[in-house]
Amino acid sequence: MEPEIEVLLRVALTITSNQADAEDLVQETLLRAYRAIDGFDGRHPRAWLLTILRNTNANMHRRQRPGTIGDWELIRTARPAFGRAELPSAEDSFVDHELHADLAAAVRALDPRFRAALILVDVHDLSYSEAAAVMGVPVGTVMSRLSRARDRVRKSLRFSPSTRGDLS
């Protein structure tokens, strides 16, 4: 489980938008995983943990706001965080500083279901199956939402003055 702690914290931070809540969610997830480990077949540990994380988060939310929230709503506020301290190259620096305001606007304009797929796969580098585990939907649904999200962001950046020439 230990190698997955950072991924779990990143995804939890996306879901909760709060460092302390993310930490609580991951600790509760690990506790539940530990109790359930005898039933785990040993395959795809990350997807297994992410499924537990999703269910744990849903349960915590239901306790707080019973019956008011759908599963995908849990990641409706999903957003990337900014503030990378070091960048590997001048080109990356350009992409980060020049594109990210437009990119952020384009991502925020997405339907939350599409945005969640984009952030989980492209920002957090989860596989389709792992993203499906977090979102509680089939892999095909992740693929279709991801495809739409990318197309919308790509097209919206085409008309952005600071990205013209880079993504168009």
Next chain:
Amino acid sequence: MTGTLRQMLTCHWSARRIQRYLDADPAARLAPGEISRLEGHLATCEKCTQLAAEHRALHRALSLWSGGAAVDPRSVDRVRDFLSTINDEDTP
């Protein structure tokens, strides 16, 4: 006319597969024949090559955000300590 129509159909076919090709995700890999056909098309079609380049650039820009979505190292340490505590409690 027939050539243009064929080109349009191939572009449409390619556009539907470019993301899967670039992602190479184990859950949805393209068949070897599809990869060859797509690569052959990309070698000759400027429009589809541009589309692939846009997807690469977008993925690159988004993946840089993951560096920004930094997890506090102290959080990682606290969770690691928590995991050790569970393990220790369970060890006879």
